[in-house]
Structures are given as C-alpha cells and as structure tokens.
Amino acid sequence: MKGRASSSLLRELKGRKKLQYLLDYYKFPLFLAGVFLYFVIWFSVRSLTHKEYLLYLGFVNFAPSETLTEELTENYRREMGYKGRNESVLLQNNLFLSSDENSEYHPYTYATKIRILGSIDAEQLDLVLMDEEAFDAFSQNGYLTDLKALLSDGALPGSIQAAPEVGSSTGSADRERDGGGPYGDIHGLYDAVQAGFRKNILIKEDNSVDLLLGNESEYSAVTAEAVYGIDLSAVSAKIRDAELNGTVYLGIIENSPRKAEAVKYLNYLIQEP
Numbered sequence: 001m002k003g004r005a006s007s008s009l010l011r012e013l014k015g016r017k018k019l020q021y022l023l024d025y026y027k028f029p030l031f032l033a034g035v036f037l038y039f040v041i042w043f044s045v046r047s048l049t050h051k052e053y054l055l056y057l058g059f060v061n062f063a064p065s066e067t068l069t070e071e072l073t074e075n076y077r078r079e080m081g082y083k084g085r086n087e088s089v090l091l092q093n094n095l096f097l098s099s100d101e102n103s104e105y106h107p108y109t110y111a112t113k114i115r116i117l118g119s120i121d122a123e124q125l126d127l128v129l130m131d132e133e134a135f136d137a138f139s140q141n142g143y144l145t146d147l148k149a150l151l152s153d154g155a156l157p158g159s160i161q162a163a164p165e166v167g168s169s170t171g172s173a174d175r176e177r178d179g180g181g182p183y184g185d186i187h188g189l190y191d192a193v194q195a196g197f198r199k200n201i202l203i204k205e206d207n208s209v210d211l212l213l214g215n216e217s218e219y220s221a222v223t224a225e226a227v228y229g230i231d232l233s234a235v236s237a238k239i240r241d242a243e244l245n246g247t248v249y250l251g252i253i254e255n256s257p258r259k260a261e262a263v264k265y266l267n268y269l270i271q272e273p
Contacts, residue, residue, distance in 0.1 A: 056127075059092070063093070064244070095112045128253070134249075141203070145252045147228065160260045232249065232269060250269070
C-alpha cells in the first residue's frame, strides 16, 4: 500500500516539487550511487595517469648546468636503450639543506626536509647527488646504504648479478639492462669506484632530546661508520670535467626498491663521456 501511495503521489507532483520529493525519498540510494561513481572515476583516472619511474633521482645542494642535467637524466635513459612509458628518470631538484642561518639556502631547508622525508617514506627516492653537508645529514640520519657492502660481488642486487656474456644470444637491449651492453660487466664496478669511497657515520642513538630538555649537560651518541658515499669527482669524468665548485657525492637510499637500477646508474656515471 505504501508503494502504491508513493507512486500515486509522485504522479500528482509536478516540476520542482516532484524533483524535491525524489531527492528526499531516494536520498540515501542516491548518496551511495554518488560515492560508487566517485570511486569508479577516481580509480579509472589514477590507472590512466599513474606512472612508475625507472629511477627516482635527487639533487641536494647541487645545481648543475642544463647540459650536465641532461647528461645525468635523459642521456642515461637513451644510452641504456630505455624507451617505455615507465622507463623515465624522475628528477627532484631545488633541494637545499643548510644548518647555517646566514646561508641563502637556509629558508628552504624545512620544505626540503619535508619533501625528502615524504619521498623516502613513499619509496620514491633511490639515489642522490649532493654536497658534503647534505652527505653528512643523509648518512647520519640512516638514509643511505653501505655502498661497500652493496657493491661487493656476492651482494650485488639479484637482477644484475648474472650479466650476459658479450657475444651471447641475448639481445643488446637486454645486455644493457642487465649491466652489460656499452658499459661492460657490472662486476668490475667495485674496483672502478673504490678510489671514491667515502666513509661517514650513522647516529644510531643519541641524547639530543635529553639535552634539549636540560636533563643532560653534554651531547653523546652511539655511532657506526661505513662507506655511505662515493666522491664522483674522483671516479666520474662526467662530473670531473664539469669543473663544479665543491665535491659531489653519490649515495643510494637505504629503503630503495630499485637498488639494481641505481647500481647501473653508477656504472653509467663512471664511463668516459
């Protein structure tokens, strides 16, 4: 009876009153339909526009020329034969860290920290090129991988351990992506970059909070030392020939899921231009 009464009333209503009745009567079903439609559109747009990158690269306190930036990003992609939609290098530049309050970069430090922490947490930062101050900050906070351990022959990321022999039936693009191709066997990388190894400390724990609260009078910390960076000016002609002011360090982010690609990128950097 209730359904018949509603149908009868709906036929009698006209114009705006009929629309208002429909909105009032079907409010909840319409709401659910709207929510469902929103998520359908959201997932569709995300699937069409979301893009994974080959490598997430950051320049911290490092601002190379346009020519060198091209060499460090797009040229790597071309030289390695990458052409796919998801085979691009995403560059984060204009990242500045400075503890010096008089530095021109100091006002950007807070925003840079937020960007870096967000990128690392989202696993969207794999490798950084940086100056000494940034190298200290990254290593001391535990963001960087021990490169001596990573590049040891038995510890190389699995996807590049078995580089095909030159002359094998494997295609050239596959050889390049596995560490072979124009840049040779990846297994010689350790010896090639050893001269550029730079140690730094990781602060495992300290009393900075107690010091700030006045519970301690002197700073103390428990630290560990490892090779967290490579001085590129010592091993890379691409960097050395650019005649940059100051040392440029390379570091690989500890939680990067693309360490294999980061190692290939390092291998690319040490080759002659």
